[in-house]
Amino acid sequence: MADALVHVDDVTKKYTTRGGSVAVLDHIDLEVPKGDFMALMGPSGSGKTTLLNLIGGLDRPTSGRVTAIGQEISRLSSRELAAWRSQHVGFIFQFYNLMPVLSAAQNVELPLLLTRMNKAERRRQVEVALGVVGLSDRLKHKPSELSGGQQQRVAIARALVIDPELILADEPTGDLDAVSARDVLELMTRLNEEFGKTILMVTHDPHSAEVAKRIIHLDKGVLSQEVRV
Amino acid sequence: MKFFGYLRANLGRNRVRTTLTIIAIAIAMFLFCFLEATLSALQTGIDSSSDRRLIVRNRVSLVQPLPIAYRSKIQSVPGVAENGTAFGIWFGATWEQDRDYFFAQYGVNKDTYFQINPEIQVPKEQLERFYADRRGAIIGRDLADKLAKKIGDPIVLLGSIYPGTWEFTVCGIFEGKDSSVPEDVMYFDYDYADESRDESSQGLVGFYTLQLADGANPAQVAEAVDATFENDAYQTKTETERAFRMGFFSMWGNVTLLLRFVGAAVVFTILLVAANTMMMSVRERTNEIGTLKTLGFQNRTIVSLMLFEALLIALIGGVLGVGLAIVMLNDFSMPGGLTIPPVPPLSILLALGITALTGLVSGTGPAIMASRLSVVAAHGRI
Numbered sequence: 001m002a003d004a005l006v007h008v009d010d011v012t013k014k015y016t017t018r019g020g021s022v023a024v025l026d027h028i029d030l031e032v033p034k035g036d037f038m039a040l041m042g043p044s045g046s047g048k049t050t051l052l053n054l055i056g057g058l059d060r061p062t063s064g065r066v067t068a069i070g071q072e073i074s075r076l077s078s079r080e081l082a083a084w085r086s087q088h089v090g091f092i093f094q095f096y097n098l099m100p101v102l103s104a105a106q107n108v109e110l111p112l113l114l115t116r117m118n119k120a121e122r123r124r125q126v127e128v129a130l131g132v133v134g135l136s137d138r139l140k141h142k143p144s145e146l147s148g149g150q151q152q153r154v155a156i157a158r159a160l161v162i163d164p165e166l167i168l169a170d171e172p173t174g175d176l177d178a179v180s181a182r183d184v185l186e187l188m189t190r191l192n193e194e195f196g197k198t199i200l201m202v203t204h205d206p207h208s209a210e211v212a213k214r215i216i217h218l219d220k221g222v223l224s225q226e227v228r229v
Numbered sequence: 230m231k232f233f234g235y236l237r238a239n240l241g242r243n244r245v246r247t248t249l250t251i252i253a254i255a256i257a258m259f260l261f262c263f264l265e266a267t268l269s270a271l272q273t274g275i276d277s278s279s280d281r282r283l284i285v286r287n288r289v290s291l292v293q294p295l296p297i298a299y300r301s302k303i304q305s306v307p308g309v310a311e312n313g314t315a316f317g318i319w320f321g322a323t324w325e326q327d328r329d330y331f332f333a334q335y336g337v338n339k340d341t342y343f344q345i346n347p348e349i350q351v352p353k354e355q356l357e358r359f360y361a362d363r364r365g366a367i368i369g370r371d372l373a374d375k376l377a378k379k380i381g382d383p384i385v386l387l388g389s390i391y392p393g394t395w396e397f398t399v400c401g402i403f404e405g406k407d408s409s410v411p412e413d414v415m416y417f418d419y420d421y422a423d424e425s426r427d428e429s430s431q432g433l434v435g436f437y438t439l440q441l442a443d444g445a446n447p448a449q450v451a452e453a454v455d456a457t458f459e460n461d462a463y464q465t466k467t468e469t470e471r472a473f474r475m476g477f478f479s480m481w482g483n484v485t486l487l488l489r490f491v492g493a494a495v496v497f498t499i500l501l502v503a504a505n506t507m508m509m510s511v512r513e514r515t516n517e518i519g520t521l522k523t524l525g526f527q528n529r530t531i532v533s534l535m536l537f538e539a540l541l542i543a544l545i546g547g548v549l550g551v552g553l554a555i556v557m558l559n560d561f562s563m564p565g566g567l568t569i570p571p572v573p574p575l576s577i578l579l580a581l582g583i584t585a586l587t588g589l590v591s592g593t594g595p596a597i598m599a600s601r602l603s604v605v606a607a608h609g610r611i
Contacts, residue, residue, distance in 0.1 A: 053604075053605055056523075058523060058604045058605055059604075059605050078528070079527060079528075082525045082526065082527050082528075083525060083527070085523065085524070085525040086524060086525020086526075087525070091523050091524070093520075093608070097516065097517075097519075097520040097523075097608075099235075099238070099517055099520075100242075101238040101239055101241060101242045102234075102235065102238050106234060106235070106238065110235075110521070110524055111524045111525065113231050113232060113235070114525055114526065114530075119231070122231075158524075
C-alpha cells in the first residue's frame with residue numbers, strides 16, 4: 001500500500017524468560033494507511049500492546065522491520081527514537097498517565113517543552129489543544145480535580161498538541177464509565193475525520209472498536225482477521 | 230528554564246518530605262559553618278601570635294603561678310629586649326549584668342604590656358588615662374559594642390579566682406592591628422587585683438611575655454630563661470607565643486581533626502538522607518518517568534531534571550543553613566570564653582560547594598536509575 005503510514009514487515013518479537021524464549025509476535029505483517037482509524041483487538045497476552053510499542057518506537061522487534069511516517073524506526077537508536085516520538089506520535093493511555101503535580105495546561109505543555117517554541121507559543125498551542133477537547137475552562141485544574149473522562153481528554157489534548165501524524169491509544173476507554181467512554185470515542189473519531197489523524201487503538205471492547213474504520217484481530221502473536229467496518 | 234515549572238511542581242509533590250530534607254540539609258550546613266567558624270577562631274588566636282615574643286609559664290601547668298620577682302631575672306637574660314618583659318594574670322570573672330556572657334580579662338603590668346604587644350592599638354591619650362586610673366580598663370572594640378560601653382562607663386565584674394565585686398572604669402578602647410587580633414578582651418591593672426589578695430598569695434603572676442632583642446635566637450633565649458630557674462621552687466617553661474597557643478589548643482586533643490571529622494560525618498549522613506529522599510522520589514515516579522520517555526524526553530533531559538531537582542533541594546537547605554549561620558554566628562560567644570567569629574567567606578563558599586556537591590551526588594544514583602528505566606518496564610504497558 002503506497003500511502004501507508006505504518007508498515008510492519010515480517011516482525012517477530014520474542015521475550016526471554018527463565019523458561020526460555022517466548023514469541024509474542026510471530027512474523028507479523030501490517031499496514032496502516034494514512035488517515036486510517038484502526039482498532040486492534042484480541043485476548044489478553046495476544047501481543048496487542050507489544051505491537052503498539054513497536055509501532056510507537058517504544059520497543060524494537062527481534063526481527064523484521066517497522067517503518068512509520070517514512071522512517072524505518074526499527075533501526076533508530078534510543079535517542080533518535082525519542083526525538084522521533086516527540087515529533088510524530090501522540091500516545092493515549094488507559095490510565096491517562098498525567099503528572100499529578102501539574103495542572104491540565106502544564107500536562108498538555110509537556111511535549112512542547114521539547115520544541116523550540118517560546119512560552120507564548122506554547123501557551124497558545126495548549127489552549128488550542130484543550131479547546132479541541134472541550135476543556136478550555138480547566139486549564140489550571142490538577143488531574144485530581146478532574147473526572148476520569150476529563151483526565152482522558154487532557155491526555156488526548158497532550159497527544160494532540162504536537163500535531164502528530166499518528167496517534168496510538170491503548171485501551172483509552174478502559175477506565176471510563178459508558179458516558180465518558182462515548183465522549184472520548186467521539187473525540188477520537190473527530191480527530192480522525194476532522195483533523196485527519198491516523199489512529200491505532202487497542203481495545204477489548206467491541207463497542208469501542210466499532211468507531212474504527214478497520215478492526216484487526218490478533219491472537220497468539222498472529223494477525224488473524226481483518227474486518228472493514 | 231522552561232522546565233522550572235515542572236521542577237517547582239515536583240518539589241511540592243511531597244511537601245513534608247521535601248521540607249524535612251531541606252531542614253536536615255540546613256542544619257547540617259549550619260553545623261558545618263559553626264565548626265568552620267570555631268576552627269577559624271582557634272586559628273585566629275594562633276595567627277595573631279608572634280614568633281618574636283616568648284611566653285614564660287610555670288613548668289608544671291599553666292594554672293600554676295610564677296613569682297613576680299622573676300621579672301628582673303628574665304629581663305637580664307641575654308637576648309631579651311630592653312624593657313622587654315611584661316606579665317599578666319587570667320582573671321576569670323563574669324559580667325555582673327549577664328553572667329552567662331563570658332569574655333577574657335587579663336590583669337597586666339601597665340608599664341610595658343602594650344608596648345610589647347603593639348598589635349593591641351590604644352590611642353595615646355586613652356593609654357595615659359588608663360595609667361592614671363587604678364581601676365582603669367582597656368577593652369576591645371567588639372567587647373565595647375557588645376557591652377554597650379564607652380569611655381568613662383563603669384564595668385562591674387563578679388570574681389571567682391579573685392572573689393568579690395570588681396568595679397572598673399573604661400579608660401580606653403583598643404582596635405586590633407588586623408582581624409586576627411581578638412577585640413573581645415579586657416585588660417586592667419595587675420596591681421588592682423593583686424592587692425586584693427592576702428599577703429601570702431600576692432606577688433604571683435600567671436605568665437610572662439618577653440620581647441626578643443633584634444637578632445636573638447628564640448630557642449636559645451627560651452633555654453636560657455628556663456635554665457635560670459632550673460633550681461628554683463617555680464620552674465619555668467618558655468616557648469614562642471605561637472608554640473604556646475598551639476600547645477594550649479592541643480590540650481583539647483587534635484581539635485582540628487576532631488571538628489573536621491564531625492563535620493565530615495554530618496555531611497555524609499545528610500548525603501545519605503538526601504540520596505534516600507531522591508531514591509524514594511524516583512521510585513514513586515517510575516510511571517511518570519516512563520510517560521516522559523514515551524513523550525520523547527531524552528535520557529539526558531531526565532537525568533538533568535533529576536539532578537537539578539536534587540540540586541535545588543540541597544541548595545535551598547544549604548543557603549538557609551549558611552544564612553542562619555551568618556546571622557547567628559556574628560560574634561557568638563560560647564560558654565567558656567571562646568568567641569566564635571563570623572563565618573569566614575571561604576567557609577561560606579565551601580559550605581555552598583559541599584551543598585551543591587551533596588545535591589549532585591545524591592541525585593546521581595536516582596538520575597541514573599531513571600535514565601536506565603525502560604519505557605515498557607515503566608508502564609508495564611503503554
